[in-house]
Amino acid sequence: MPVRTWRKPLDAEKIKVPKGEVHIIKNRCKGCGFCIEFCPKEVLEESEELNERGVHPPKVKDESRCALCSFCTAVCPDFAIFTVEKNCEGGC
Amino acid sequence: MEELEHPYEKFLRRGRIPHIWCEGCGNGIILSCFAQALNDLNMDLDKVVVVSGIGCIGRVSGYTNTDSYHTTHGRPIAFATGVKLANPELKVVVISGDGDLFAIGGNHFIHAARRNMDLQVICANNFVYGMTGGQHGPTTPLDAWTTTTPYGNIEHTFNLVHLAAACGAVYVARWTALHVRRLTESIKKALQKEGFSFIEVVSPCPELFGRYNRMETGIKMMQWFKEVSEVRHFSDPAKAEITPQKIVVGEFVDIEKPSYSRLLKEMAEKAKTQEQ
């Protein structure tokens, strides 16, 4: 149905989509970059800092985009990243 | 942040992570999917035994927080057979590599499949012998470069899913390390299946396969998987090719057939009644 949808839906406030909170265990990271490359919402990017292993672990670029799909958790070969649901009581 | 524990921590042997695997290696992903599967099925870890052979992935048994045994090269299935028959309550999972399971261990694989032994076999197929430095093996693609095929590989490969199906496995699937969700689902299916199930995981080895074949990074290999993999459930495993242009993935076999344990039990009943 080709219709112009330009408004903020009236129920925008009511619809609660779980927001993700990304946790990175920096020193476990070996820097393969899978999480950055394959995040469907492009939440992550490579950080400047070096970890104990001398690689650049990922850092969160825009956490608000995280849909909590947890693909990063699954695809990380090093158990170095995971997501939990953000507590949005105080609003996100 | 750090005080929160990784959701898979309880499936991992305390203090053993980080593991020995290279950057961009798929073995960790396989372990991670296995953990997820155990988690989803809410398995009693005390009743799970992980058995592995020799090779990079062989170390996996040392990382799972279950009873586990790291056997000699090629023998995990034979060892697992003993464990399973001795204590049928146990879920005995063999996680090993393509060289371990199909070169030196090929005999054990085909016969365990033939017997429909109650085992779940997960094979990390990285196309080479990683632990010894990247020599060619039974799954190395034709023409591929390895340290022992400096002029390109002249050996034809095993099609693992076809082999498993032909040998009588009741569940056969192939995924790449990028198909984490589907891989996890397949592992779950296999764990709930009676008899011999086999899952091939096409897994990136950027260090020792990729580097020699114009895919220097894990990402490049995973991108390759993403671009060429094609889901063809229950298509003829004989046609499930792995070529630079196409990797056929999916579930190929899911059938019911009395397992060795079941037949053994029935036979034992008979034996008891026929004592001299």
Place this chain on the structure above:
Amino acid sequence: MTDTKETGNESTTSGDIRIGVYVCHCGLNIAGSVDCKDVADFAATIPHVVLSKDYRYACSDQGQELIKNDIRENKLNRVVVASCSPRLHEPTFRRACEEAGLNKYLFEMANIREHCSWVHLYDKEAATEKAKDLVKMAVAKAALLEPQTESEVPVTRKALVIGGGVAGIQAALDLGDTGYQVYLVEKEPSIGGRMAQIDKTFPTMDCSICILAPKMSDAGRHPNIELSTNSEVVDVKGYIGNFKVKVLKKPRYVTKDCTACGDCAKVCPVTVPNEFDVGLATRHAIYTPFAQAVPATYVVDRNLCLNKENIIFCDKCIKACERKTIDFDMKPETLELDVGTIIVATGADVYDPAALVDYGYTRFPNVITSLEFERLINAGGPSSGHLIRPSDMQVPESVAFIQCVGSRSERGMLYCSNVCCMNTIKDSLLIKEHWPETKIYVFYVDIRAYGKGFEDLYKRARKEGVLFVRGLPAEVVEERKTRNLWLIGENTLQKEVYKTNVGMVILSVGIEPRRDSDVIQRLLTLSRTPDGFFMEAHPKLRPVDAPTRGVFLAGCAESPKDIKDSVTQASAAAARASILMAQGKVTAEAITSKLIEENCTGCGLCAKVCPYNAISIDKERKKAEFIEAACAGCGTCSAECPFNAIEMRHFTDEQILGQIDAAAEQDANKKIVAFCCNWCAYAGADFAGVSRMQYPPNVRIIRTMCSGRMAPKFVEHAFAKGAAAVLVAGCHLGDCHYINANYQTQKRMERLWKKMEKLGLNKARLQLAWINASEGERLASKVKEMQSIVESVTSEEIEKSKKMVEKAG
């Protein structure tokens, strides 16, 4: 260069030719600007004409009787009627001939109404002269006509209905109930269409979905209806009674086992404004369009879903689905259907008022469209039936409706959208019903309450205190703080400026043709009227038939209409389709091409250009072979053949050359010889006539089935005979009634232009125009434009071209 001698006359019938000519007055329609008596007298002087009469209404029963008697008594073996367009009455007179025992293909018509009297209203002399020419041309052709036999083809007793709105549903149900297998194909994930979005229907005020939902589920589980949602028709081949249709069924990624429990949507992380609620509510990437959707099965919007290619990034829905019905590996399937009839019920779009900047839609939150209103007032809608201002969610104390938004205006569509007036009246009453205190203004141009029960509803609205103000506001201005709106305009009754302040403005938006209409148009070789809606075969007598045989129209695809009319038309279309299927057979095209073996060299040019692959080449015998059933009769093969080895039945070279000769007999140097295809250009010329568009009388139109029939030798022949100019006109490229035959026309024209250049002739004398059935204006102006060319052509030039063309030949 060819001329008639070389091609020979072997194909004309032996024995003496006895032609009867009848010049029709059509009341004053023709007689008003053509001296019919004079024309009849002239006709009598033409060779082979044994009798010539003028008559008031040739199409009347008496008229037909007259012709029949003459055939019998005067042994006529050819009949020419000079009257209206053959597209209108050829069947009538053909029947008459048949009843008199004359093969109907021995009948010919001269179109002296649409192509003459109506377009030259004010020049009786010229019109009469032209009429004579047209008759002369018709007689010339008639003399060469041959009897044809029509074979019968079976009609598959299955129907395709395209579009699952109320019209499509009704048509499908009617056909299904009649006992025919129906394939109902809907683009969207659910059937229901626009009606499902509407709250109440006028004038009866029934709950729209309440009366639609039962029909939807009937269609959903009807044993004779195979429902394909999320599906599109991608290919149509074949012909009446024997269509081969390809339908692309896009995967839902959810299996039929879905119980529509909605657990999946709850966990889906992706949200987007819901099209069904016109963006006033949210939906997820996995969703069902609305509560009563049929089928109820959920669907995944893969464009939104995080899962791309075959990688599952997010498995929330998969995990949430207890019955494991979500399958991201579903592939699109292509259904191949054999159907005998097709009903087009593709519906319409609503006008997007953002274009009318002065009304502030998309600038001011409290300016909404009538469709948004329907969702707001609907109890199942995003505001659970509360009419609230998007700006502050408050019920407005006053609202204003602005009528004809996008309709009846240069700034939108020119036509009246037909339903908006009554819809607004209905809406105003709905507001009154819930919030009687609300002050309601309706700014209108005219209130059109023409239908049954409409006027009562209008009266009721007035009685309830709805204020109707004539004169649309010039602009709408928003009050920053309150977000209220000022409407400023002129009350054209009281001749005074008004400045009205309301809490909410509702734009009564018009109905426009579906933006993707061209797809179906191309697939079914349909035509569209200037307003963009599909054109019917005849506006009065065949209002639900499409020009393409076996195809019928229903609902807003044909023109804007309300639910009642849509349903009525749907049932009509179903009835029309049923007639064909009940008969189970239909007469096939007799106008097909025929191979003259001895001339054929097996060069294969014909096979290359045939749009229907009806020609193959026998390599051994070096001969072409024709599959007659597959031939649709465009004649482009005949035009392509360099060896005169293909005869186009009923449009033979000799017949056409004969018409050219007749046209060019006198003052050729002042005339335009035009070749028009039957479906577009000729019909366009008819349309010009119907619309009384005036253009110079010096054009002589020769009808061919397709512009692809136009062989270069015809043009050359026309020039050789001294014609001042030649016009070739056909369907627009891509709209060709014969798939793509008109691309050949274009190629041939380019070759001709090159040739003329080589000969040093003025290329401008040969013109090509793409004119569709509704573009009478285009044809008229083309003729006008060519007039100047005609005038500029000197007699020397004409002579030169005669010689050169002949030499070149």
Place this chain on the structure above:
Amino acid sequence: MDEGKVGLSSRRFMMGDIACVEGAIAAGCRFFAGYPITPATEIAEGMARRLPQVGGVYIQMEDEIGSMAAIIGASYAGVKSMTATSGPGFSLMMENIGLAVMTETPCVVVNVMRGGPSTGQPTMPGQQDVMQARWGSHGDYEIIALAPSSVQEMFDLTVEAFNLSETYRVPVMVLADEIVGHMWERVKIPPTQSIEVVNRKKPTASTKDYAPFKPDDDLVPPMGFFGEGYNFHATGLTHDERGHPQTESAEAQQKLVQRLCDKIRKNSDKILRVEKTTLEDAEVAVVAYGIVARASLSAVVKARAAGIKAGLLRLVTLWPFPDKEVAKVARKVKAVVVPEMNCGQIVREVERAAKETSVFFLSKLGEEPHKPSEILEAIRRTQK
């Protein structure tokens, strides 16, 4: 596993291989993985028949490599397990015998020796694998090997083998030969309850603190089974007490390999068994094992009759080698005669232990063992 019918009628005439089967059953063996090979096939057949009756499992594997791996697996799952083979199969088992040693796996390997090398003489007796039994697998280690010389001993020593392997968490080998294996004799099988059966030590530590390779004072670690909740790891790699791989630590290598040897060496007094006949005043001692010891005995008796002070030392335990016993005997006699069905294997150990005392080796290869007369002749020669 549930106990089926175990004890049989107390006296029975049976074949050596079958006595071995009954011994295993009596000792609590409930898992057998094997591969048919002459002359050990009857053991597999016997197990295939008997184990199901007592709730045990018999499986015929694809080869001896798999058989050895399988019994290690079964043992880790808590079931006493065994395999039986002969020369060629024994060679294939060497790989995983090493694994069993490294992971301290209780299990029994019966080798009914035949004529080698390679395929050799499948149906003929031999004693050619005794050194392979000791050194066959790569790396340094200690194992236990017993040599039955009668059908009765095929029963008794099989029981003994299980008990030893359970006690010391080490693979124990029963080195029988084709003759003992195929010989029929009367066997006295004591009632089940009177047979001493040893089971491996169970951990006392909580499942959480359990370190699978942390030894007690006897140098033997208690053994938990898979499935009991210990969630422990075992590997063929050098490992620490928790079982975690220690591939670079010299200390770990030293500690582990030394203990694997010491747990046998330091307990050898408890392990060793020899049988002495008329050695008290002997001047000539015959040292023999397996079937050869039977001929040696009659040779010694005949020698005594002929006035030669001869005696017999029969080695029941071959490995660890009874150095002390041999040395003690050697010190008292003038000469030692060692008849073996090979080209001289155990004789080297005897020479090492006998020091100055002269040792005469009597080799015999092929279809039959030494005749008593031959051994007597050898004894006589020592007198000159």
